[in-house]
Structure formats: C-alpha cells, structure tokens
Amino acid sequence: MSVETPAGTEEERLVAEALAQLLDVDLNQLTTFTVLNTTEGWDSVNQMRVLVYLEREAGGPLDYERFMTAETLGDLAGLVADAAGGELS
Amino acid sequence: MSVDTTARAAGSPAPASPGTAAPANPVRRLREMARAGLPEDPAPVRELLRQATDRQGAIDLEAAGGLLAAPARRERLAASGALTEQRVAVLGSSTLDSLTPLLTAVLVRDGMLPEIRQAGFNQWRLEILSGAPAFAGFAPRLTLCLLDDAAVFDEIGDPLDAEAVERRCAVFPAELAAWAGRARETLGGLIVLCTLPLSPLRRDRLVSYAARARLDAAWQRMNAEISALAEALPATVVLSHEALAQRAAGPVFGAGRMRHLAAHVYSPDYLLAVAEELSRLGRADLGRAAKCLVLDLDNTLWGGVLGDDGVGGLRLGGGYPGSAHRELQQLARDYQAQGVLLAVASKNDEDRAREAIATHPEMVLRPESFVAVHAHWDPKPGSVRRLAADLNLGVDAMVFVDDNKVERGLMRSELPQAATVELPADPADYATHLAARGDFLTLRLTEEDRDRTELYRARAARAELAGSATDLTAYLAALDSELTVEPAGPLNTGRIVQLFGKTNQFNLTGLRYGEQELGRRTADGGGAFFGARLTDTFGDNGLIAALCLAEEPDGAWAVENFVLSCRVFARGVEDALLALVLRAARAAGAPAVTGRFVPSPKNTRFAGFYAGQGFAQVGEAEPETGATAWRRPLTDPQTDPLPGVPGWIRVPDDKGAFHVR
Numbered sequence: 093m094s095v096e097t098p099a100g101t102e103e104e105r106l107v108a109e110a111l112a113q114l115l116d117v118d119l120n121q122l123t124t125f126t127v128l129n130t131t132e133g134w135d136s137v138n139q140m141r142v143l144v145y146l147e148r149e150a151g152g153p154l155d156y157e158r159f160m161t162a163e164t165l166g167d168l169a170g171l172v173a174d175a176a177g178g179e180l181s
Numbered sequence: 182m183s184v185d186t187t188a189r190a191a192g193s194p195a196p197a198s199p200g201t202a203a204p205a206n207p208v209r210r211l212r213e214m215a216r217a218g219l220p221e222d223p224a225p226v227r228e229l230l231r232q233a234t235d236r237q238g239a240i241d242l243e244a245a246g247g248l249l250a251a252p253a254r255r256e257r258l259a260a261s262g263a264l265t266e267q268r269v270a271v272l273g274s275s276t277l278d279s280l281t282p283l284l285t286a287v288l289v290r291d292g293m294l295p296e297i298r299q300a301g302f303n304q305w306r307l308e309i310l311s312g313a314p315a316f317a318g319f320a321p322r323l324t325l326c327l328l329d330d331a332a333v334f335d336e337i338g339d340p341l342d343a344e345a346v347e348r349r350c351a352v353f354p355a356e357l358a359a360w361a362g363r364a365r366e367t368l369g370g371l372i373v374l375c376t377l378p379l380s381p382l383r384r385d386r387l388v389s390y391a392a393r394a395r396l397d398a399a400w401q402r403m404n405a406e407i408s409a410l411a412e413a414l415p416a417t418v419v420l421s422h423e424a425l426a427q428r429a430a431g432p433v434f435g436a437g438r439m440r441h442l443a444a445h446v447y448s449p450d451y452l453l454a455v456a457e458e459l460s461r462l463g464r465a466d467l468g469r470a471a472k473c474l475v476l477d478l479d480n481t482l483w484g485g486v487l488g489d490d491g492v493g494g495l496r497l498g499g500g501y502p503g504s505a506h507r508e509l510q511q512l513a514r515d516y517q518a519q520g521v522l523l524a525v526a527s528k529n530d531e532d533r534a535r536e537a538i539a540t541h542p543e544m545v546l547r548p549e550s551f552v553a554v555h556a557h558w559d560p561k562p563g564s565v566r567r568l569a570a571d572l573n574l575g576v577d578a579m580v581f582v583d584d585n586k587v588e589r590g591l592m593r594s595e596l597p598q599a600a601t602v603e604l605p606a607d608p609a610d611y612a613t614h615l616a617a618r619g620d621f622l623t624l625r626l627t628e629e630d631r632d633r634t635e636l637y638r639a640r641a642a643r644a645e646l647a648g649s650a651t652d653l654t655a656y657l658a659a660l661d662s663e664l665t666v667e668p669a670g671p672l673n674t675g676r677i678v679q680l681f682g683k684t685n686q687f688n689l690t691g692l693r694y695g696e697q698e699l700g701r702r703t704a705d706g707g708g709a710f711f712g713a714r715l716t717d718t719f720g721d722n723g724l725i726a727a728l729c730l731a732e733e734p735d736g737a738w739a740v741e742n743f744v745l746s747c748r749v750f751a752r753g754v755e756d757a758l759l760a761l762v763l764r765a766a767r768a769a770g771a772p773a774v775t776g777r778f779v780p781s782p783k784n785t786r787f788a789g790f791y792a793g794q795g796f797a798q799v800g801e802a803e804p805e806t807g808a809t810a811w812r813r814p815l816t817d818p819q820t821d822p823l824p825g826v827p828g829w830i831r832v833p834d835d836k837g838a839f840h841v842r
Binding site for chain 2: 109112113114116118136137140141144145148153156
C-alpha cells in the first residue's frame, strides 16, 4: 500500500469516515499513513468526538491510552479492530 | 484496490454487518453535498437533515451540524434567504461543545439560520455577573442556561449533611431567578432555564432509604420552584428535564469516562433532546408554530376503510385498535380547544365521509370540529394548498397526518414546506407520537387565541346575564348590540370565506365559496359578498355572519347563501340582516327578494326561516335535495311595510350597505 492509497481495510475505512465526518476533511486524502497531529481539526474537542464515534461503531470502549498515543489513521484502525474483536457491528 | 475503495468510500455506507441492506446515510450525502458546494435552495439540505434525524443518532447529527457551521457554508445558507435567523446564547456548568453543532443541525432542518454563541466552560454565573463580555453585541433571542447538579452541590461542603443539602436546595431557585433577571437585562430576549436532573452517584452514595428519600424530597421541591419561575418571571421559559429525558433516545448522563476526561456530564442523546426542544422554542419565538392539523380519515381518524367497511364497520372507540384512533381524535379535539384549526383530507366520497363524521357514535370530532372537510379523489397536496389559502395561512403552518406512506411521500415532495408526520406503524402510538412533536407549541396563547378565550368567557358572561334578566327582550336590550354590515374587502375576505366554509347550522343553502371565486364574482358583478359584525357590552363578537347576494334575471335580489355563527344565535341577528336586505332591495327598486333553503343534517332547525320572514314558497320542494325556493315581492311601501330591525339591535349605518352589483 502506497502513501497515496486511500484507507483500505474495513477498520481503516471506518476511521477515515469518522475523521472525514467529524473533522470535515476530504475522505480521499486520508490514508493508512495520515498523521493525526498534522490533520486539520484534530484538536482536543474533536479527539473526544472521534473517540465517541469510534466506540459507537466498534460497539465497545477503546483503550484510552492507546487512543491518545495513536499517531496515524492506521494506529486508530488497529485500535478499533482490537476493540471490536474483529466483529464490527 | 484504490479505485475500488474510493468508489465505495464515496458512494456506499460505512462498513455494515453482512446481510444488512445498504442503509441510507444521509449525513454522508450531506457531507458530499457540502464539500461540492451547498445548493442555492436549502430544501435538499433540510430533507437530508430530516432523514438523518429519523435514521441516525446524535453523533451523526452533531457531525452534520459541524459541517454546516463552517463559515463559508453558513454564508451560503444565509444567502439563500430561505431561512429565518435564530440567535441562541448557551451557558452552562458542564461541557456543552456538542450542543452547538446539534442545534445547528436541527435549526437548519426546521427552517432557521442558526447564530449560536457559547460562554466558556462553567462560566454561566461569572459571564452574566461580569456583563456578558462573551456575548457583546450578540443580542440573542434565546438564552439557554443548562445546568447540572454540580451547580447545586459545589457549594455544599459535606454531601452527607442532609440539612446542608436541604438549605442549599431551598435557596437555589432564588439564586437562579436573580441570575435570570440579570441575564435578561444584559442580553435581552427569552431566558430558557431547565430543571436539574440528579445524577445517580449523588443519590446512590447514601446508604439508607430514608436519606435517599430526604434528598429526593429536597431536590424535587427545588425543581418545582425552578419550574414555577416560568410563571413568576417575565420572558422566561422553564424546560423539564424529565420531559427531555423521555424524548432522548438514550440515557441523560454521558459515559463516566467522558465526564472525567472532558467534563461531559450529559449524553449526546440528551443534548440532542435539548437541541430539539430549543428548535421548537425557536419556532414558537419566531411566531412560526403550526396552526392547522390536516387529518386523513381511513385508518387514521378511524380504523378501517369507509368505502369498504361502511360506517358500521369502522373501528373507533371500544377496544384496540378502535381505542387508539379515538385517542388520536381526543388529542385533536384538545388541540382544537387551544386554537388549532382542524381539517380533513381524505380520499372518500364527500357525502359518505361527512355522514360518517356526523353519525358514528364513537366520533369525538364532529362536523363542526373541522374548518373544512376535503373528501374527494384529487391529490391531497392540492387540498392542503387550498386549505392554507382559504384559511389565510402559509403552507408551513399546516401539519399533515396520514397513515399512508404514499400519501406522505407525495405531500413531502409536492409541499415540503408543510410538516408531514411520519407516523409509527402501529396506531396505538399515533397520538403519543403526534403530541411529542410539539408542532403547535407557542410561548403562551397568542393574541388571537386569547381573543378566542375572551370570546368564550364573554359568552359565558352573556349566558349568566340571561339567567339574571327577567325577560328575554330586557336581556337583549341590556346587551346593547350593534350590528354593522361590511362588503367583502381585502381585510375580511378570509374570514368571510372561513365563515361560509365552517358554518353548518345556520347555513341556508350550504354553498361555500373559495377566496378566488369570491374575488372573481365580486369583480365581474356575478355576486356580492358581505360580512356582518356584532359588538355588545361584553365586547366584539367579530365577523358573525356572511351573505352572498346575486341578481335574478327579473331584477329581483337573490340571497344565494346566508350563514350565521352559532355564537350569536337567538339574538335576532338573522332577522335584522334579512330586514336590511329587504330594505336595500326596495331602495334599489328590485321587484322582490328570493331565497333558497337546502336542508342538511345540521340546518333543519332553520327550515322555517324564510316563511317566518314573510316569504312565500315558490313551487314544490326539489325531490332529490328537498330544497325549497322562497320569494318576497316588494310592492308599494305604503301598503306593504317591511319587517323592521329588532329594537334591541342598533344599526349605525342603516342606509342599506347591501347591494347586488
């Protein structure tokens, strides 16, 4: 997967959707390697909104420490995959 | 893979469990619309928001509102001119960040252009005490103060000290009242307070039932006093947290972690319920509450299909589902009693529909409950449009209730401005669902409603006077009635049309006229329309009668129809008006005045009206309708004196306002 490739796995698409929705960024610009800290709108308020959104989609709580230290979109996707136990609802 | 993913990301829903039919995702469509540039007309945006409300959750609506709040998009919405600005200030004791996008979404959905500003976190008190610097130059129409129980408990040293808690609960309402007064002076507009829910951990830390009950008692007394501020303070609305909680799709309080992390006390669902209530309030504040409820008949006002089942086969009253339809009728009746106009839009033969309404023993609503019954086979949007025109209302004042999805879809596409109620599948929930929408909510009774109430009060007073007067003539004289006749003009046409439309008892021929017909016939001399107004010692009864006069080929004046409001029955008004017609006809040189009486189930009481006025019947009654024709020749004034106006009615301008051309 190249840097230019839009997010690919199911969880990545889910996270991309959440970021596009809540941060109002272009879905097609988001990839596995998108760096959260340099993404426009990734502030403390929106972080919380993304967390709530992802927890709803995952159907359970996400590990907060890992969420706060996640650097890329792919990191968040991995977190969602673990929380959902591979069973996205 | 990238092409495939992109296509899916843009056009298909978020990953859904296999087997689920692709659910529509209105917020995603809204996002695509927003990124491509919002359309000039915000109607599609509003429709997507409506769909998002029905199908998605608070978090999605929050995202939708966030998209629309971006300055360029807000500009675009403002430029359309289709939304009415609503300015809201938000203060609170917890984090309410998400209330702004939620409120944005629901206000735009409901036709308003939001301008929302928030005070800083937990700044509700300080902000107002320091002269509201965060709202300088803002001038909100609504100022919401949404507090949580910390606002009370933060000043209690020991939460286990029941007396301290009671003391604090006892003084808090006065504190809030003082705050509200200052906020109103500083910001103006309407102050919106809310009672405070008690979070479980406050109560559950107490280990005795007695202590818990004592806390509950103090808390409920406090909330009761906060509710009472609505009455005690000017321009203040108090919302009930219990009502909000009932409407919310989820719990009142948010997840514990969000409270610890970000001081989010309330759940997104509860904040959405607050936003929804503020939108209703915003509409009421702008005078945009709906005014007319348009109801379908078959499987809505009653169970079953009249055309198939007949009147006797309808399910209404008794056990379920008849009880559910009756419950809806009772709700409509209570709306009507509070000034909401009711109408029917049904695909039925008109005669059968009217007969069922008039005769079914379990009907709560009766023919006189409705300002109009549109029972025919034409499309319903036409009925609603015509109704709005006849009643002099905007289409956006109409609320349409129909069990049939197809009819609802048609109404939504043809008349998106009207509110089409998405009914639940089971009639058992029809009434609850309709009532919860709050389409007709007003801040208080409008001037007009108050007048109506006044009218009923005056009527009651008249009845009382009737009891005390020794004889009827003395009573009528004591009323000091004054009757004025006015030709139809721009100011009274709506009411004249309405009077013809909704008068059923004293309605001599049953002919009803639309506003357009009235205008056309007045213009081309094909008829002349009049209203009559009655005032008395108790006040103005308003326009209480309407007449349509036309000229016969032989020059005689024909009373085409004559209706009189039942509010002024038994006061000789009908005699006075006909006497005035006769006088004017003679003065104009007409050879006679003619009239017709077409019997209906409601007007039989007045079958002898023309005979009682010295008219002679012409020919036999028509076999089909039972209609009779009447004529009073006008011969020599010397030998044929006309009946006079009853002595207890003054007619200030009795030169004969009536004419036929």
